[in-house]
Amino acid sequence: MKTTDSEIIQRVIEGDQRAYAELVDRHKDRAMTLAVRMLKNRSEAEEALQDAFVRAYRALPSFERKSSFSTWFYRIVFNVCSSALNKRGNHNLLLIDEQNDDEMKIEIPSADDEPDIELESKEFSEIVRREISIMEESYSSILTMFFLQEMSYDEIIAVTGLPLGTVKNRLFRARMQLRYAVLRHFSETKQMVNI
Amino acid sequence: MKNPTMQELMEYLDGTLNPLRYREIEIMISRSSGLQKEMLLLKAIRTTVRNDIAAVPSKKFTPNVMKGILPVQQESFLFRLVKNSSNLFAMVLVLSMIGIVLVSNPSSSTGSTNALSKSIESYTTTYSSAIETISNWTKQYTHPVNQAVNTSSGKFLMIGLLTFFVFMIVDELFGKRYFHS
Numbered sequence: 261m262k263t264t265d266s267e268i269i270q271r272v273i274e275g276d277q278r279a280y281a282e283l284v285d286r287h288k289d290r291a292m293t294l295a296v297r298m299l300k301n302r303s304e305a306e307e308a309l310q311d312a313f314v315r316a317y318r319a320l321p322s323f324e325r326k327s328s329f330s331t332w333f334y335r336i337v338f339n340v341c342s343s344a345l346n347k348r349g350n351h352n353l354l355l356i357d358e359q360n361d362d363e364m365k366i367e368i369p370s371a372d373d374e375p376d377i378e379l380e381s382k383e384f385s386e387i388v389r390r391e392i393s394i395m396e397e398s399y400s401s402i403l404t405m406f407f408l409q410e411m412s413y414d415e416i417i418a419v420t421g422l423p424l425g426t427v428k429n430r431l432f433r434a435r436m437q438l439r440y441a442v443l444r445h446f447s448e449t450k451q452m453v454n455i
Numbered sequence: 456m457k458n459p460t461m462q463e464l465m466e467y468l469d470g471t472l473n474p475l476r477y478r479e480i481e482i483m484i485s486r487s488s489g490l491q492k493e494m495l496l497l498k499a500i501r502t503t504v505r506n507d508i509a510a511v512p513s514k515k516f517t518p519n520v521m522k523g524i525l526p527v528q529q530e531s532f533l534f535r536l537v538k539n540s541s542n543l544f545a546m547v548l549v550l551s552m553i554g555i556v557l558v559s560n561p562s563s564s565t566g567s568t569n570a571l572s573k574s575i576e577s578y579t580t581t582y583s584s585a586i587e588t589i590s591n592w593t594k595q596y597t598h599p600v601n602q603a604v605n606t607s608s609g610k611f612l613m614i615g616l617l618t619f620f621v622f623m624i625v626d627e628l629f630g631k632r633y634f635h636s
Contacts, residue, residue: 277525284517293509302510309512314523379499388503407504413471432462438500 265329273321284313287330291337293408297392297400298341308344312337327418334409335419338401345397377446384442391441399434406431459483459490468497 265286271279288309295305295312316336323332378384392400405411405419416427459467459480466472467480484490603609 278521280524281517281521284520288512288516289508292512293507296509305510306512306516310516310520310523313520317520317524377496377499379495384499385503385507388500389507389509392504392507393509403504407501408507410505428462432465435465435497435500436461438504439496442496442500 266325269320269323269325269329272317280317283329287333288313290409291334294334294337294401294404295341297395297404298338298397299344300393300397304344305341308340309337312340315340327415330409331411331415331418334405334411338419341401377442383445387442387445388438391438395434395437399430399437402427402430403434456483464490464493465497468494468501 263282265283268279268283272283291312292305292309295309296302299305299308312333316333319336323329392403395403402416402420405416411419413424413427416422417424420427422430456479463472463476463480467477467484472480484494
């Protein structure tokens, strides 16, 4: 049976420092994705993640286990990456967005306007990936937490410290950006075929 | 029934919509090909983002993290001496020089069956006479120093220095230091 994060943490606290490696292996891939999407640079992301794991280890005795280890740890990753972005001069990550309810009430366009999209094609995945890589970090980080980390709104709020409205707004904008990118690409392809 | 907005469609997909509105939208989707197409697009985007691991850390990532966590025991003086290639080279060089000098000593190549032991014997004699010369020289030139050392403050100073050097040697040889890299 697979050991839980809680059991590993207990072992680490009791002195089995090497057990922490298991926890690192378990969370590093998904956490790396979050760091890469925030910092947009692989080596900087790896460095930040390493720093986050060391900080988490040192703070482990104070981890109260009210939330899951991943939520607690992602908060550390988010803070480390935010600090790195602040050093670069990007301060918009923690700004609270103005609530724009009208934007979120966009009606569904007619099906006739939409091009034929091969949803399971490699091309489709490529467009989505490319768009995430150039997306503003304040959007891509929320998108990653929601979909890849499968966090709830409450967990994202706990990690980022942002209000619910801002979290929802950013997630909506990120999804719309991906949707527009896909539609734009396939419309252009359709036009080129028609020419 | 009011037509769903994009936000409501997303919430429908995420399962975060209230049950009443959820049922309404479910009916609308079943009747509209446009909504069905939109739902498929949103689902495909969600699946792609869920499966997209943007980057995997390098193979040495976990060992590097552990290096930053686990205390590192400092190696012993001898191990440090041997592990460094330049130190090792210097040691080999010195030993080789000694060997060459011993073997090439003229007194050792006079037809003796044990040249090495003879040369060692000859060097022992040379060493003894050198010690004697140095001792005489020390007596001659260090008389004022001896006088100073024989005073009580001089003795204290010497004991202090001796203790310091002994401590340094013991610490270097047996001291185990822990530090975080």
